[in-house]
Amino acid sequence: MSIVIKNTRSMLNKGLIGRLRRDCQVDWRQFTYHRFVKELALGTLPKEEFQQFLLQDYLYLLDFCRVEALAVFKSRSFEEMQYFSSVLHDLLNIELPLHISYCHEWGIQKDAIENIPKTLELLAYSQYLLSKAMQGDLLDLIVLLMPCVIGYGEVGLNIISDSATNMHNNPYQSWINMYSSEEYLGIMQKTMSFFEIISTKYGAEQRYQHLLEQFQTSVKLETLFWGVGQAICL
Amino acid sequence: MSIVIKNTRSMLNKGLIGRLRRDCQVDWRQFTYHRFVKELALGTLPKEEFQQFLLQDYLYLLDFCRVEALAVFKSRSFEEMQYFSSVLHDLLNIELPLHISYCHEWGIQKDAIENIPKTLELLAYSQYLLSKAMQGDLLDLIVLLMPCVIGYGEVGLNIISDSATNMHNNPYQSWINMYSSEEYLGIMQKTMSFFEIISTKYGAEQRYQHLLEQFQTSVKLETLFWGVGQAICL
């Protein structure tokens, strides 16, 4: 096991993020060991389901960007502003164009991306993030985003360390590689470090119960989002 | 047909609201002639489904209040502020307590109301209203609320004017009476009048295409919300 992986695993169990994961561990397991994830690891996931997942994920990422923009608005310091603005900039200029290329590789046409019908799963999750991000302060906002950022990396690590995983002719290999890459784990670590700093600054301890509720709802919505490829569109 | 009913029907077909209804008429019919509505009219709707519907509707109303509060924030004039504040005040001090009494009549216990698990249908709709209300201006906000306010009244009118309706021993008679009452129709008319004033003031004509999209999404989410009594909770 590489040092980056070891460090990431260790960080996932420490601090506020470790506490939040432990305190909703049943939900956390359902999220990280979802049927969708298993079929992805085995390479048995139907192509059509993955395609719809990619399209809904694209719309999700656009609203995720809007939440990062609200984080800039809600930042108190120049450093906080720079941090969130940099995440936003990378999402819009690196991740999203990559995501579109990836959609093309999976045979999704350009006009399909421009006219994606929405699912309940997508709307419930993305609009929940946006409205709660507006209602609370920067700590309330960032706790909502953590399940997404750390969950995908944890899933990536679980998949590559599972002997049952199909590593030879898996059509989803590039997806697995992405979320278990040193680059992605680096982003995860940076996010977790920043989260702990914000937690202290904004008094997370005395606000723990509410933060846990928000985190848990976000985890449940992530879990339902795995099923988005089978969901009915509006 | 009473004059109030006649006037309400007439207003539903005029102005911007008439245009919006016509331009998404397929969706509008699916909303106003939904299976849930038919079973309610026949009195065949399962009690358990209605109970869960009432509970989800309670949570919906709480977020509806938050949207009305945002309308006060977004108001430009004293008159606009007073209008939305008055709606908010009545919702919190009349409608919601009435809703809770009604829940009790249907055998729902107090602690069930205090710990309602959420459905995707509820979250998708309520959080969509909240986040879009923040993103746009007062006209964007009010157009999102119209399907709810006028749709329930239109459904009430459809039910009472349909000869197939069970009017003798229908367990849902009080619900039907409420949304076809002169009082409710009065609220509808007032809302429609106010909507037309806001539409002109905020330049709805040149913004029509976007307003229609928002209205239509709201209609679709209302339609899915009818099914909330059969939906799985988070």
Place this chain on the structure above:
Amino acid sequence: MSIVIKNTRSMLNKGLIGRLRRDCQVDWRQFTYHRFVKELALGTLPKEEFQQFLLQDYLYLLDFCRVEALAVFKSRSFEEMQYFSSVLHDLLNIELPLHISYCHEWGIQKDAIENIPKTLELLAYSQYLLSKAMQGDLLDLIVLLMPCVIGYGEVGLNIISDSATNMHNNPYQSWINMYSSEEYLGIMQKTMSFFEIISTKYGAEQRYQHLLEQFQTSVKLETLFWGVGQAICL
């Protein structure tokens, strides 16, 4: 000294509100013993200055209502929503109409109220409240409003207990009476009680330094607002 006054004085020195007042006591004194207040107590304040003060205060109250509306939006519970909605409703339906009547008594015409030019003092204070109310959570919001709510009552109490006050033919007697009335002190007490509940619920202790900064800025802006009757309009 009546019991209501005694209790109000006592509450002002306890809990979080007492701590905040003490920790910016120099600013607090400048606010509560401002030249404007002294001239008001002596009855020597120029009429024109008071008139412009009333008009700017009217505009301030309108934005104060918008902040209360944001409080409803940011509320987590039904009780919080009802509390802030009730404050909002009273402001729009009782205080503001009273304020307009009072303006008329002071010879201000209706059209003057409809076209009030804005001062820097007004904009700095009211827009600061609004933008910070959006940026933070409910506790951040409510701490910003405290200097206004409790300061006016404290000023009222100081004036009526000061032997130097002109109590016989003071043109500002009704203003003094209002802010030292049992009714106003009752509102103050209710606000202070509610503030302490919110403080605990939202973890004020670990967030104290930031809350103090917000409170202090609000106090300074209140202080400058006393001078608004002499200020230049935009």
Place this chain on the structure above:
Amino acid sequence: MSIVIKNTRSMLNKGLIGRLRRDCQVDWRQFTYHRFVKELALGTLPKEEFQQFLLQDYLYLLDFCRVEALAVFKSRSFEEMQYFSSVLHDLLNIELPLHISYCHEWGIQKDAIENIPKTLELLAYSQYLLSKAMQGDLLDLIVLLMPCVIGYGEVGLNIISDSATNMHNNPYQSWINMYSSEEYLGIMQKTMSFFEIISTKYGAEQRYQHLLEQFQTSVKLETLFWGVGQAICL
């Protein structure tokens, strides 16, 4: 006169931006021909005044970034999001670091930048932008920012084309060069083009009266901001 200057001048008189400038031309002249600007052009502006102006301008830019972040949140399309995110990114990573270097050149110490006391002029302007940006939609937001973006460039052009300008040993030469540079004029042109696109998309014509009021208030606050170097701090 270079082509870039000619094109910029031409764009300033066309479309919605031309109409807005003309319809508040008295205010626009007071803004662009302010005493501060004249003393800057002559090189007679007191150094201390310029230093305080730079510090307040730094705080202004931070809140300007927050408004750009809100623009990302309020964007409807990917292209709009990318546009505003890119402006935000450049401000935080190029403009603001440059501004700090420039402050150092003018003898302002690092800790002075970290503890800048605020003026009424700064608060009134920056908080007005933030709160109105929240209240309205993307068009309301962008119209508020135009006076700042185009005004500084117009001032730069006026100064360099004025024979009275001290171009030989002017201590403010670098400031003048910056805002009359081809690079800055390029940004201005891009902003004006984008503004016209947004104007059409969001129905500016039917909303003109309100947009003009917002624009005019922003111009007046810009005008007062020129005097910030002589203003009293909170």
